Amino acid sequence: MTRSSYWGLTSSKESFSKFAPHSLQPILKTTSKLKASCRTYFANTFSQTSLETFYGIGHQHSSRILAKFSIFPRATVGSLSNKTVTALTAELSGMTIENELRQKKQDNIRRLRDMGSYRGRRHAMGLPVRGQRTRTQVCDAGRLDGINDNILIISRSRLRGS
Numbered sequence: 610m611t612r613s614s615y616w617g618l619t620s621s622k623e624s625f626s627k628f629a630p631h632s633l634q635p636i637l638k639t640t641s642k643l644k645a646s647c648r649t650y651f652a653n654t655f656s657q658t659s660l661e662t663f664y665g666i667g668h669q670h671s672s673r674i675l676a677k678f679s680i681f682p683r684a685t686v687g688s689l690s691n692k693t694v695t696a697l698t699a700e701l702s703g704m705t706i707e708n709e710l711r712q713k714k715q716d717n718i719r720r721l722r723d724m725g726s727y728r729g730r731r732h733a734m735g736l737p738v739r740g741q742r743t744r745t746q747v748c749d750a751g752r753l754d755g756i757n758d759n760i761l762i763i764s765r766s767r768l769r770g771s
Contacts (some may be wrong), residue, residue, distance in 0.1 A: 639661070651686070
């Protein structure tokens with residue numbers, strides 16, 4: 610039994626939104642405006658929050674973007690004009706975010722591994738790279754035990770001659 614038939618309503622959004630729970634009201638009334646990088650934002654989301662959902666854009670970067678276009682951070686996406694939304698979309702398309710940034714990060718780690726640098730070896734072993742303590746951390750100690758076991762298995766197999 611669907612919700613609309615349970616409440617004795619038709620399937621149209623207008624009649625459903627009259628009796629929908631309070632949490633569903635904003636979603637049903639909104640229309641999506643900001644579309645960038647295959648994401649759609651509803652009109653009731655804050656502009657700064659919606660910018661921060663992109664991988665590679667944090668609080669400081671989103672604040673700078675909004676200041677560049679003179680947008681109040683708590684302004685909703687629905688209150689922005691089409692011209693502003695187009696300008697924001699153009700700005701985001703010119704930046705390295707989401708999958709491009711993830712790929713760039715993976716390429717940098719792969720380059721470090723191929724060079725055989727200390728950081729690359731730490732990445733390859735799944736250990737902390739930036740000098741964190743591993744002596745007393747449970748998670749990292751478990752990783753070290755697994756690595757030591759593998760080293761022991763390899764050395765035993767070499768001793769047997771297999």
